[in-house]
Amino acid sequence: MYFSVLYGMRQKCHGACRDPVLNKSSANAYEQDSVEIFMDENNDKATSYQENDVHYRVNYDNYKTTDAGDPDRFYTAAGPLTDNAGNQIGYIIESSLSWSKTPENNTVIGFEIQINDADASGMRVGTVNIFDTTNTAWSNPSSLGELIMTGKDKETNALTNPYKLTSYLNYVEGINPKGYINRDILTEPVNAAKKVLANPSATQEEINAALDNCNLNIL
Numbered sequence: 001m002y003f004s005v006l007y008g009m010r011q012k013c014h015g016a017c018r019d020p021v022l023n024k025s026s027a028n029a030y031e032q033d034s035v036e037i038f039m040d041e042n043n044d045k046a047t048s049y050q051e052n053d054v055h056y057r058v059n060y061d062n063y064k065t066t067d068a069g070d071p072d073r074f075y076t077a078a079g080p081l082t083d084n085a086g087n088q089i090g091y092i093i094e095s096s097l098s099w100s101k102t103p104e105n106n107t108v109i110g111f112e113i114q115i116n117d118a119d120a121s122g123m124r125v126g127t128v129n130i131f132d133t134t135n136t137a138w139s140n141p142s143s144l145g146e147l148i149m150t151g152k153d154k155e156t157n158a159l160t161n162p163y164k165l166t167s168y169l170n171y172v173e174g175i176n177p178k179g180y181i182n183r184d185i186l187t188e189p190v191n192a193a194k195k196v197l198a199n200p201s202a203t204q205e206e207i208n209a210a211l212d213n214c215n216l217n218i219l
Contacts, residue, residue, distance in 0.1 A: 003113055003130075007103055007149050013037060016081050017115055018090040022060050025122035030138075033118045034059035035093050037074075038137050038144055040110030041100060045142040052100060053110075053141045060091035067138065072171070073098040075163035096163045103149050110144035112137045160204045162197055165211045169193060172214065189214045 003015035015035060024032040036057045040046070049055065054069030062078035064071070074097055081090035114137065115128040129137065131145025172190055193210040196202050 005111070005147065007152065013093070013095045013097075013113070015093045015113070016090065017060075017093070018081065019060075019117065020089055021118075021120050022088075022091065023118040023120060023122045024059050024061055024063070026118065026124070028124075029057055029059065029063075029065040030116055031118055031122065031124035032059045032063075032116065033091070034116045035095075036112075036114040036116065036138075037095060037097065038110070038112040038114070038141065039097060040141045040144055043108050043110045043146065045110070047140050047142050049139075049141055054097065055138065056095075056097070057116075058093060058095065060093075072164050072167050073100075075167045098161065098164050103152075105150050105152050107149040108146050109149065110141055111147040112144045114138075160202065160207060162202075162207055165193060165197060165207050165214075168211060168214055169197075189216075 003013060006012045006014075017033075017035070019033060022033045024034075026032055030036070034057050036055065039054050041052045042050075044050070044052075046053070049068040054073065055067040056069065056071075056074040057065045057067065058074075058076040058078060060078055062076055064074060064076055066074065074095065076093065076095045078094075079092050080088040081092050083089050112132050113130045114132070116124055117126040117128070119125045127135065129135070132143045134140075134143050137143045169190060172186070175186065189210075193214055196206050196210040199206075
């Protein structure tokens with residue numbers, strides 16, 4: 001298992017899990033081979049999840065679930081981890097979490113990563129946590145460890161953040177357009193948003209406007 005965490009206008013986590021037996025058959029998402037990410041932006045050590053706390057999960061097949069927080073703040077990509085012969089020996093996860101407020105150097109946040117390991121039958125047979133030794137982070141954010149935000153150059157211009165729009169479009173892809181009398185209400189803002197995302201020169205204002213347009217027209 002290997003994970004790295006980077007911070008800027010969004011929190012980014014990259015990880016690789018070596019596991020030759022992958023299973024997602026359980027109806028309980030936490031029993032599937034997956035990664036869970038917990039964050040307490042205020043680091044206020046509350047004993048139950050508050051508005052600023054998030055608990056997300058993504059399995060090796062990039063299926064996301066949310067136990068706490070806005071699901072649109074969580075973007076993920078997953079793929080196979082392979083050996084030199086091309087055989088799958090695990091999975092790779094890349095995730096991005098949008099901040100609710102602009103982070104600064106020396107900010108301390110509550111944070112945790114948990115790996116869920118399933119056997120061939122689909123039963124969870126183990127978990128691995130970075131900080132939490134009590135196995136209570138899922139219900140008690142005061143069990144999270146702490147990360148200190150550091151290394152951000154104040155002179156560096158902020159990069160655009162397309163992840164919230166991308167995550168929203170992933171959600172919209174699951175909507176059946178046949179449920180709309182006028183399908184253009186669904187397709188026009190989506191197609192416009194896709195054009196914005198495909199434009200490498202798109203500004204953050206254009207990305208935000210595309211997301212607002214989708215929210216305005218799509219229920």
